[in-house]
Amino acid sequence: MEKFINAVPVRRHILLRSYAVRIVSLIVFVFLWHEAVNSNVLWPLQFGNLPGPVDVLREWIGYLTQTGYFKDIGVSTFRVTAGIALGLVTAVPLGLWIGLSRFARDAWFTNLEIFRPIPLIAYLPVAMLLFRTIEGSIIFITFIGAFFPILINVKDAAGRVPASLLQAASCLGCGPVRSLWRIYLPAMLPEICTGLSVGVAASWMGVITGEMMSGQSGIGYTTWQAYHLLDYKQSIIGMFTIGALGYASSALVRLIERRMVRWKR
Amino acid sequence: MQVDISGLTKHYETGTGSAVPVLSDISMSIGEAEFVCLLGPSGCGKSTLLKLIAGLEQPTRGTISFPGESGGGGGISRDCGFIFQNYALFPWLTVKENIRFGLQMRKVPRKRQLEIVEEYLTAYGLTGAAELYPSQLSGGMSQRVAIARALCLKPKLLLMDEPFGALDAILRLKLQEEVVRIWEKEKITFMLVTHDVEEAIYLADRIIVMTPGPGRISQSVRVEIPRPRIRTNSDFTELRSRMMGLLDGSQTAQQPLPLDLRHQPYVQPPARLSI
Numbered sequence: 281m282e283k284f285i286n287a288v289p290v291r292r293h294i295l296l297r298s299y300a301v302r303i304v305s306l307i308v309f310v311f312l313w314h315e316a317v318n319s320n321v322l323w324p325l326q327f328g329n330l331p332g333p334v335d336v337l338r339e340w341i342g343y344l345t346q347t348g349y350f351k352d353i354g355v356s357t358f359r360v361t362a363g364i365a366l367g368l369v370t371a372v373p374l375g376l377w378i379g380l381s382r383f384a385r386d387a388w389f390t391n392l393e394i395f396r397p398i399p400l401i402a403y404l405p406v407a408m409l410l411f412r413t414i415e416g417s418i419i420f421i422t423f424i425g426a427f428f429p430i431l432i433n434v435k436d437a438a439g440r441v442p443a444s445l446l447q448a449a450s451c452l453g454c455g456p457v458r459s460l461w462r463i464y465l466p467a468m469l470p471e472i473c474t475g476l477s478v479g480v481a482a483s484w485m486g487v488i489t490g491e492m493m494s495g496q497s498g499i500g501y502t503t504w505q506a507y508h509l510l511d512y513k514q515s516i517i518g519m520f521t522i523g524a525l526g527y528a529s530s531a532l533v534r535l536i537e538r539r540m541v542r543w544k545r
Numbered sequence: 546m547q548v549d550i551s552g553l554t555k556h557y558e559t560g561t562g563s564a565v566p567v568l569s570d571i572s573m574s575i576g577e578a579e580f581v582c583l584l585g586p587s588g589c590g591k592s593t594l595l596k597l598i599a600g601l602e603q604p605t606r607g608t609i610s611f612p613g614e615s616g617g618g619g620g621i622s623r624d625c626g627f628i629f630q631n632y633a634l635f636p637w638l639t640v641k642e643n644i645r646f647g648l649q650m651r652k653v654p655r656k657r658q659l660e661i662v663e664e665y666l667t668a669y670g671l672t673g674a675a676e677l678y679p680s681q682l683s684g685g686m687s688q689r690v691a692i693a694r695a696l697c698l699k700p701k702l703l704l705m706d707e708p709f710g711a712l713d714a715i716l717r718l719k720l721q722e723e724v725v726r727i728w729e730k731e732k733i734t735f736m737l738v739t740h741d742v743e744e745a746i747y748l749a750d751r752i753i754v755m756t757p758g759p760g761r762i763s764q765s766v767r768v769e770i771p772r773p774r775i776r777t778n779s780d781f782t783e784l785r786s787r788m789m790g791l792l793d794g795s796q797t798a799q800q801p802l803p804l805d806l807r808h809q810p811y812v813q814p815p816a817r818l819s820i
């Protein structure tokens with residue numbers, strides 16, 4: 281009994297310590313960065329070339345009042361969202377088809393397996409040729425990033441939907457077409473979410489490379505452009521912004537997953 | 546609903562192209578509102594037989610017909626309910642939505658759907674569990690949901706594939722009693738698969754004993770014991786020892802392994818057995 285009562289403060293203590301460690305480690309990181317820049321360390325890495333954390337932070341706060349910064353974020357986020365939406369509406373049906381039909385597997389999968397290992401950046405030349413606008417080619421890259429992880433997950437999940445659930449549905453009057461909506465889709469939802477979270481990460485990678493290589497807007501473009509304009513503070517701000525966006529979108533996918541797959545305990 | 550099965554044979558195609566015989570020349574006839582138990586060792590094709598009757602599989606040879614039913618020849622009969630070995634509840638739907646599924650498929654008006662669901666939730670003591678997901682249910686509750694889901698469509702034939710396989714002994718007894726009560730109330734035909742002689746005697750009007758390799762009917766035993774049946778009464782125990790003898794005899798004739806059903810409790814893979 282006594283043990284049980286003690287359990288709560290002990291747990292809170294552990295939690296507090298864990299937060300303390302996290303904050304301290306962050307402070308240590310910023311401090312090391314500051315020191316490395318300040319004392320002009322040049323070996324083994326040329327930290328002396330970087331702006332210090334205080335300068336970066338001051339500049340960043342300045343950005344928060346400028347529309348250009350948010351426009352960049354908005355443009356890149358739009359491209360990623362569009363790519364993921366396209367990826368979902370194509371990869372889910374196609375993955376389902378490939379997973380269920382031997383013919384579709386033979387017809388599609390070899391071709392797709394050739395394209396899958398190609399890094400996103402290597403699609404860029406072809407994308408530029410295929411699309412009239414740069415916008416189109418960048419969205420194409422984000423689409424490719426989202427497409428394959430979703431496809432692979434859906435294809436595997438389609439084959440794993442328990443036969444007993446399909447038979448139960450059939451006994452209850454659910455025909456083969458309706459079972460796509462009512463059985464396959466919900467049964468595959470956990471795997472679709474897994475594919476989605478991998479796809480979102482790949483899609484961000486794609487948008488940044490696309491913007492850096494060929495874009496005229498977006499957070500990737502600005503980050504790279506700043507380097508050429510010798511505005512290193514902005515480059516670093518861009519870097520951290522990309523990190524924050526990636527983190528936020530994977531948190532969002534996890535949230536959606538938890539909402540939709542509530543039934544999985 | 547009556548069921549007439551004649552000359553039913555089922556082969557499964559294997560990956561290599563050869564055909565494995567699973568059921569061979571099964572013929573039987575099941576009467577209106579009869580309670581039939583299929584009894585036999587694992588692998589003798591009991592599940593396959595139920596699936597054939599439900600129209601989930603197609604026979605290789607032979608016919609299944611439902612005399613007196615309109616359009617009584619095979620196919621997925623709208624009038625037959627199926628309780629699967631592991632209940633096959635849809636894990637992404639709540640108890641309420643699971644029960645409602647078949648009503649939605651049948652395009653019952655929405656208001657009527659909800660009324661029927663309420664009625665069955667109450668009748669099966671599931672009101673408190675209406676919003677739970679199958680992973681949150683105990684074995685007994687899952688079973689009741691599966692029964693409610695099938696019966697709310699008013700089937701005339703209920704097929705149950707080892708409905709008590711995954712349950713502990715005490716719950717088993719309770720649910721056997723419940724199934725008999727449901728059968729008496731609904732006045733429809735029940736076919737139930739089991740491994741357990743005692744269970745079959747407790748439930749059935751008639752026990753059909755099957756043997757494997759390929760599956761055949763070896764015996765058909767009528768159970769004349771009046772209900773409610775008491776497991777310790779002499780008529781019950783007598784029939785049980787007679788059945789055991791019968792099974793031992795039939796098994797030694799066709800099966801080299803000593804298959805004494807008394808000492809072979811059916812072991813189900815550890816399914817969702819949360820209590």
Ligand SMILES: Nc1ncnc2c1ncn2[C@@H]1O[C@H](COP(=O)(O)OP(=O)(O)OP(=O)(O)O)[C@@H](O)[C@H]1O
Binds near residue numbers: 558588
């Ligand atoms: N889809 C299938 N393809 C090939 N063989 C199958 C298939 N389904 C069942 N079988 C085979 O048919 C035989 C009978 O299977 P069935 O499931 O009907 O047996 P059962 O009597 O229900 O057994 P248990 O008591 O273990 O459930 C088994 O040997 C099994 O391997």
Ligand SMILES: [Mg+2]
Binds near residue numbers: 591592593630706
């Ligand atoms: Mg079986």
